[in-house]
Amino acid sequence: MEYTSAGEAVDLPKLFSDLVRCETRLYNALNDRLRQRHGIVTSQLEFLRFLRDHPGARVADLATEFAAGVGAISKGIDRLEQQGWVARQPNPADRRSSLLALTEDGLRLVRSTDDTFTECLAELLGGNLPSSSLSTVAQSLSQLRDVLERAGIGTPAG
Numbered sequence: 838m839e840y841t842s843a844g845e846a847v848d849l850p851k852l853f854s855d856l857v858r859c860e861t862r863l864y865n866a867l868n869d870r871l872r873q874r875h876g877i878v879t880s881q882l883e884f885l886r887f888l889r890d891h892p893g894a895r896v897a898d899l900a901t902e903f904a905a906g907v908g909a910i911s912k913g914i915d916r917l918e919q920q921g922w923v924a925r926q927p928n929p930a931d932r933r934s935s936l937l938a939l940t941e942d943g944l945r946l947v948r949s950t951d952d953t954f955t956e957c958l959a960e961l962l963g964g965n966l967p968s969s970s971l972s973t974v975a976q977s978l979s980q981l982r983d984v985l986e987r988a989g990i991g992t993p994a995g
Contacts, residue, residue, distance in 0.1 A: 884923075
């Protein structure tokens with residue numbers, strides 16, 4: 838089905854397919870590189886990077902950021918805690934939740950992955966798209982994400 842935007846026809850099902858397949862391939866390639874060099878997978882690194890940038894976050898904060906269920910995020914945090922990369926601390930404002938913090942090992946791991954993370958994305962994205970296209974894609978996806986998040990679209994119920 839075609840959709841017309843600014844006078845141009847856009848095949849929306851193909852656009853959707855391209856977005857999803859690109860995301861999957863980028864995620865998997867990054868996953869392989871991180872596992873090989875650092876013994877960590879992309880989802881774990883995303884959680885650790887979020888906690889580094891948002892000290893004192895709760896599981897619910899990660900669930901909101903990653904548009905995932907609280908139960909799934911909590912299980913992921915359990916695994917990071919078992920690795921010694923994250924610690925749960927009592928939340929003085931709400932006894933039902935915990936505040937999450939990177940341990941020193943977790944912080945060291947995130948720091949050690951920064952170059953690998955950036956290098957891999959630069960190869961996959963920057964190495965395959967002209968910089969003007971990459972900038973346009975980045976800006977467009979950021980705008981789309983903002984609209985979807987503000988409207989609460991795609992947020993899991995649980």
